[in-house]
Amino acid sequence: MPNMTRGLHDIASILSNPILNTDSYKASHYLQYPPEASAMFSYIESRGGRYDRTLFFGLQMLIKEYLCRPVTAAMIDEAKAFFLAHGEPFNEAGWRYVVEQCGGYLPVRIRAVPEGSVVPTHNALVTVECDDPQVFWLATYLETMLLRVWYPITVATQSWHLRKTIRAYLQKSSDDLTQLPFKLHDFGARGVSSAESAAIGGAAHLVSFMGSDTVLGVVAANHYYNETMAAFSVPAAEHSTITSWGRERETDAFRNMITRFGKPGAIVSVVSDSYDLFAALDVWGTELKQAVLDSGGMLVIRPDSGDPRTIVLQTLRALDASFGSAVNRKGRRVLANVRVIQGDSVNPESIEAILAAMDAAGYAADNIVFGMGGALLQQINRDTQRFAMKCSAIRLGDEWRDVHKDPVTDAGKRSMKGRLTLQVNRRTGEYRTVTLPIAGEKGEWEDALVTVFDSGRLLVDVSLAEIRSRAHAGEV
Structure with missing residues (x-):
């Protein structure tokens, strides 16, 4: 044998x-x-x-x-x-x-x-x-x-319904629907049970969205579905690239991100809760504000802990106070030069709750991108x-x-x-x-x-x- x-x-x-x-x-x-x-x-x-x-x-x-x-x-x-x-x-x-x-x-x-x-x-x-x-x-x-096939169908189905939710809030609060395909970013690769799951589930998400950090999912979509490039990503910090500088040099770590990646038209995402999110927001809005403006790029702040609904609103308000905002045709505020990405505790319920809270507070859905991990690719099963x-x-x-x-x-x-x-x-x-x-x-x-x-x-x-x-x- x-x-x-x-x-x-x-x-x-x-x-x-x-x-x-x-x-x-x-x-x-x-x-x-x-x-x-x-x-x-x-x-x-x-x-x-x-x-x-x-x-x-x-x-x-x-x-x-x-x-x-x-x-x-x-x-x-x-x-x-x-x-x-x-x-x-x-x-x-x-x-x-x-x-x-x-x-x-x-x-x-x-x-x-x-x-x-x-x-x-x-x-x-x-x-x-x-x-x-x-x-x-x-x-x-x-x-x-x-x-x-239940797995890719279920992932694709959930993403399709989430697209409907996000789209409804964009229609209500935004002047720009073209951003919809990039509003829900796949961060599920590390949370799935296998490389094959990352490939299959990651590809399924891309039926409705075009943002992904699940490399195997993008490769699978390209390979099996005849696509040149099915999704895109941007340079982004993780906690190790910030905390490796030490707490006393956190501002230097932030500045390095803008220096390295902050170019006209570019997007750079920086996790900012390694120690004190609110102190970090103050640094972004004072000491580093001019560097952000001079870069010509879009700074995306990632708060990664706390109650998502509360933290997103607090982050938006702090950024609004420092960078300012403009009121669009829907009567909602759109931040200048900065955005927020929420990647912690993101699921269908929290997405709806965050968007509803933002709308009630007068902020357009333009201001946020969601990053979804385990709830996107792993917290489903055949019985879903x-x-x-x-x-x-x-x-x-x-x-x-x-x-x-x-x-x-x-x-x-x-x-x-x-x-x-x-x-x-x-x-x-x-x-x-x-x-x-x-x-x-x-x-x-x-x-x-x-x-x-x-x-x-x-x-x-x-x-x-x-x-x-x-x-x-x-x-x-």
Whole structure:
């Protein structure tokens, strides 16, 4: 048996083996279906949750990474050794069929709503079908890998809803909506469970925003979604670059930031609460004020502790007193030469509370940028939007039969039945899930699902620019 406890330098090859990218018990399922089974059909849906609509995103990443490379004989040998030692049967004949008769490519058809679509919950977002009698069970074997699309969808959904919140306050208090894509900055890389999570979740956030310090997320968005540069960042201080100067030289540390990065049109962010935020604000507004003005850049102050709502208002008022502000056409004050970035305790609730408090105090949303970390990429799970992938139809011999679950102990886990598709109303934009063959008002409803993958071939390769356009098409 191959050594399954080998070093991390070999883990990438293990992760790329689709036979192992599953749950243990699925290895035995090929023996559990009716003997006459010849095809299967499954679907993915959000069964409700925190938000009543989800923004579909991330399937293209999963397909490109895991399904577009062929299964090999070596992968079969590796998986066989693992499962037999692990206590599970192994369908060697089925996997040899995939390699020898299918060229290693899984004979599976995946259909999905276009990425960037915003769809009400309780609808089929993805369907997976395998009509090859030799390996029909693939339609459920892939559940473990494919259902992980819940993660980018949930991140993208949360960011989309946060964009709506921020946009509403900009519309109410600002003269400039063009700043919206940079109002919520991703600082989630250090707070996630893995590099892959940073890449996938970081990319998902970029459907709605263009500011990120999660390098792997930007790289993933560029790579998987055909983008030259999906997001941007600016020079920013962290506590180590300030405190390394010592408390007595904090002003020198601040001055160094302006000297190094304060250029006309540039933005420089400086954390200012290492010791005494209010003393630091006084220094910025007196001793360093002229240096900030002479630089021609925009100074962004980061208070990083305390009650967010209270601290943001105190910071704004202190900066207003020293740098001044102008009243815009909405009757709100916009600070001159300075802004605030709030990155501590930022979540959907605190964003709303801070913006509401600013508006009540007469400050435009222009004055603040939010930096979001763990709450953006990590403080969600599959149950946030109650994602599930279920088998809904099976072909026994030549006849398709509906399949569903309907537990008396939890009606919320009731699944849909039949071979499903998603339709969209051409006139109203309304979505509905129906069974095949499609029945309904002809001419008004059209199929919203497209075939994105078939037997190893990626059939749709969408760009991030197109996804963004679709996701925000309704903004006015």
